[in-house]
Amino acid sequence: MGHLATFADNVGGVIISELMAINRTTLADEDGEFPDWIELQNTTESPVNLLGYGLSDDPDNLFKWNFPEIELAHGEYLLVFASGKNRRSREMPLSSKSEVNNIPANIPGLKLWFDALDADTLTLDEQNRVVRWQSKVAQPDMPPLGQPGPIDPGKLDGLLLWLDAADKETLETENGRVTLWKDKSDRGNDAFQAERNRQPALEELDNNLSAIVMDGQDDVFHFNKINNIRTVFWVLAESKVASAAYRPLLGDMKAFHFARSSDRALFHGGANTYANHGQSWINGERIDPSRTYPPVERLGLVTTITSEPSSASNLASDRFLPGRNWQGQIAEVLIYNRPLDTATRRAIENHLVEKWSIASDDLPHVGRSATQSNTYRQPKLAREPLTGLPILRFDGLDDHLLFQRQSFVRTVFVVAREDAHATKSHRAMLGDLKQSQLNRGGDRLIYYPKGHFGRYQSLVRINGQKVDPTATQLPESIFLLTSSASFNIQTDLIGSDRLVSDRNWHGDIGEILIYDRQLNSHEIDKIEAWLMAKWGLPASMLHTNFKLRSGNDIVILTSPLGQRIDSLPVLDCPPDATVGVMAESAGHFIFGQPTPGAANRSKPYLGCLGSPRFAKPAGLYSQPIDLEINPPDSFSELRFTLNGSLPSPEAERYAEAIHLSEPTVVRVRAFRTGFLPGPVAT
Template sequence: AVESYLLSRYQLGPVAAPVASPSGGLFTGSATVTLKCDMPGADIFYTTDGTEPTTASIPYTHSIVVTSTGTLKAKAFKDGFVESVTTTAAFTSTADFTPVNVTGLQLWWRADAGVPSGFGDFWQDQSGQGNHGWQTYGAAVPRLVPNALNGRPAMRFDGTDAIAFTNRSTTVRTVFWVIKEDPAAPPAYRVVLGDSGTSDFASEYYGQLWRSCCTNANIVNGQTWLNGTPIDGLSTSRPRSMSVLSLVTTGNVTAGNFGWSPGYTPWQGDLAELVLYDRPLSPTERRSVEEYLLSKYQIGFVAAPVATPSGGMFTGSATVSLVSRTPGTEIFYTTNGADPTATSTLYTGPIAITSTTTLKAKAFVNGVEKSATTTAGFTSDTDFTPRDVTGLQLWWRADAGVPTGFGDSWQDQSGQENHGLQTYGAAVPRLIPNAFNGLPAIRFDGGDATGFTTRLTTTKTVFWVMKEDPAAPPAYRVLLGDSSTSDFASEYYGQLWRSCCTSSSILGGTTRINGQVVDGIQTVRPRTMSVLSLVTAGNVNASNFGYSPGYSPWQGDLAELVLYDTALSIENRKKVEDYLRIKYWDITAAPGNHQVTLSWTTRPAAGTGPVTYDVERGTTSGSGYVVVASGLSGTTFTNTGLDDQTTYYYRVVAVDQGNRFSSREVVGTTLRVGTGTGLLAEYFNDPSLSAPVVINRTDPVVDFNWGGGSPDANIGADNFSARWTGQVQATTTGDFVFATNSDDGVRLWVDGQQLIDNWTDHGDTLNSSAPVHLEAGQKYDLRLEWYERGSAALVRLSWSYPDQALQVIPQTQLYPVAP
């Protein structure tokens, strides 16, 4: 206040920024806010919708009453003076979800509240614990930067700054940051939380989040998440674009400040929010806080709706609520297994489920599909399920009980509470929507596993709905894992069982794939989604899906896993097997040139007679079907002579002893082959994309392996970089997964959203994005950045989508500039 008085009296600098009192924070009911400018004769204008104030905004004449969550922004103006910087004060109603709603909160700093001076000499804690931030040394005080991200401020640290906690915390278990490192920051050892006596949060010289030598083991062995996706902090770099970074530790760690520890370089970059808890949050709690922050700062894609409950068994009826934490979204849903569109049912309130149903939901913005699909399968207890057969010990299903969308928590449906869990972030598998028959699966990437809550030592019958990734290299794997046995050992070249090592109780039992008895010593692991069943000759052991010591982790999909402690009778085994085969009776539509090829799995027959199939087609979803083929005994049909601009809707009807059983509806479009010529490529003679462009050309595809060389004689063999920009055109409608192979760092943006961020030195590494929904024929902005530090130089840009395995994105789908 005294500074502002002197600056205004002597007319030094711009108009003083208005001071909001209170300076943001939580309120109950309403909050009364006053604005003051210390420069005489200055006029204050403000907004309450988060937009920047101008002299056409609301003039401040009296106190402002805030009654709902919102962002107040104010500026002061005076003739002959430069207008003031923006003052931002965000007010949050206690009726809305915030980190305070999750118990164990110890500290909550937010740059849009509790920074009255506009600098980090004092940062008011919003947790209610009084753990304010402070800095008494003037040369180490960071400053508040307005509009750092999507209209919200951040605290900027210049490489010499830090802010201390009022109370040093020795019991930190969960942390959330909204943070970025300055892209211009030089390599340095830094900490993302500091302490005068420890370096628990030590970070690597070349940017990796954690140091294998020095970061506290409770952090390294815990879960690290970046923008809602689990990562390996030992190989993933500190984010250089504003991101939500989350951490759940395996034990207590210590922090006394943000920015500095002895022997480490102070932080250089922005911090918009910092949230600490003294307990490990559950997966659903972690996701709630994470999505609150992602939504608030508009980072990443629109959040998929959250279904509560997330599927499962019910008696009588179930009431389901849907919520998307992204503001401004509408949720559309279906209850017939079809993918939701903007013409599906709009969610306006809780949904009553009274019969076995697959609920699907998507979030839309202005009628445009923006989120991935949420699937929640609800099963009435009046229908047959694996629970109707005695001895059930575990039942995981990807369409129920996966509340976070990842395999860190997989709720057991058997009633035995044998839930799946994974506390190590780098080994967390992810949920893939519409993996098979419109139902999701958990995808294991070759480094993942999900543990049982209770190790099972009396397993005698197992059912899997699974497939190995067709791109998985040969490896010794296990179909069920255990910490001390390899009962379910599988061969290097893919055979289900190993004569030398698989338990004799399995080798002496009966193995089936899709109902047919197979010799597991000769038959390979299925590479298309299949129902695999096993009845053993005795007890076997299992404590996880995915890994046993000495074996490579599973690489592929798991949609369902069912275990019994009894050897099921032929009748009961067939009941469970047929239940799974019918549930996953799949139809797919593969696009082609002026044609669509339909494929489906064999549906189990009710009796001894053959099942035949009719194919129906319509041009409107859900109605108007006409038969285009009938009496088929095979499981494929190609519909030719189709219009490239028409969307077709198909279903297959199984005819069994006069009864007709319809499949789910699938969308069929012809392949939208583009006319692209490639992407605009810019090559630089440094690894930071900052030197003058050496080469400017159109690359037809991004699929380069220069070995120890470079793209051109004018570019050195090491320490160079490249950027590819343009558009990518979707060949079909569906969820696409983008992937890069790189040596070294790589970043990818599609449609303005960052999908891949591994800006670190590394060898040939495959990075895959979360699924992204694209529409057939639509073009989307694309930017790929890559650098080569030393030794081998390699970069490849690929994608996969339903019915298309991972492939280099073809030239026809890449365009160098927007049309």
């Protein structure tokens, strides 16, 4: 059983805050190997230059390994691998200089830029969970929310149709199906459907709101034909399972002024599609409707001013042609007979944004954002352990962020690090609610061999080096991934592929650049060089000339003048556990959940337990046996299972020999209050 020892108090402000003597799967170095590591922290209020400091595992040779000139800022952590490789040079990340920090924006086609180093772009809660990650791409034509103030749509002249699912008195249902949706415009243009199998469903939303749900097969509402449509507002969300087809938001028996595109874009580019040749906005941002998808899966706001007076008589079918029915939610529709000016349009948008809570998830004050309103699915702001730089950490379970869909992406840059414990499933850094062009391959492959990057022409590079993405695994260490495609990529997710349960990213993401065109080689080289300098890639870490010996070692930090600054024992710990200190507690502890590059906030233990010992060896016995098990010490209690599962503290307690009359898998583990549970014996 490992136990703690007491050493000299820290006297220099720089401490040995954590160390790991058996690194099996926790943290890879720049070579993709898993050596032991030591973590230092500067606890003083001022920077400390480590030049001349000694690090050693030998009390008789305090300068066994010397630090190069590295400045450690107040509160900063520094990792040193105890690998025996003896490397004293490190490529430090460069902070963005003002004269060059707009290199990505100076290259045409930049649509989204997420940068974890820019603290002003992150909205966090009190637990450092990321609520919003704002893009740095400027949107100068997008007025802030609240300017002008919201107004009641019914008070504007020219209102031809107002369908509002939030007003339940306007909805008539029968057996859960909506038969009538009353028009609130006083024009009598009620939307109706008499046929039972074509009536949409009604879905209850949060905040006592509701939405109509069209099935994409034959659900449709009819209303009196309207011939002078100029401005339309929709609050809607297309289903993520809706197939690519001409699924319109408004339709007519003859005209197709609001025709959808077959590639899922908002409107078709035909001459008679007056909606496409006018102006359109999604969530208040001006868009090209022939190159932009409608909001998917969560409600968004679509606004259109047509180029000419347009006609419609149904919601939502294109001339009743098969396969051309809207599939998804429709919460509100407003139609006016005049092009609304900018101030009036924004006032209506602000009203709808506030009413349907679109602003909290989709509509930022400036620029575009990736957001997550569910606390349990928010990634956390953390520090990348090798570089020490801020990143977003995704848990691999359900953490993800959503942003407005980009439908014509051609070049993407991502700075990331996959967690060493990530399972070998198709875990995506970027993805889409509906499409899978960025689908990862299994076994850590960059892209799926039978996917788009395996079938179509593309360029993929890791840290500036060209690779075959369908045969190359992601590095174990932090990396820059560049993907340039000859095909259009759709994406609206960070950290997930279509929200499939085992395809969520497990690891860190530091920066994302998304362009709507294939950059040329000079442009790619320029951005890669800038990102690699900014993030210190490829990582170059410090390595001592000695390795740690679990249970029989001590690590000592010494000042240039020979004064022993701090020390930490290397206790007998199980693999991937650490010894470290806590800011508000005296002494040393053992941690079952390491935190390289960050404060030790996981549960501390006073020591770790050993493995139980079976009195009989494993094997086949010709007759029943009574199996005795000995604990690793006199203070531990044993918990066991007979079904092959891992013993927990709630498993059956071992009190006497276990009688076994047939072949059985016995698993047992030692537990003790305040101590890290021992390894499982089987």
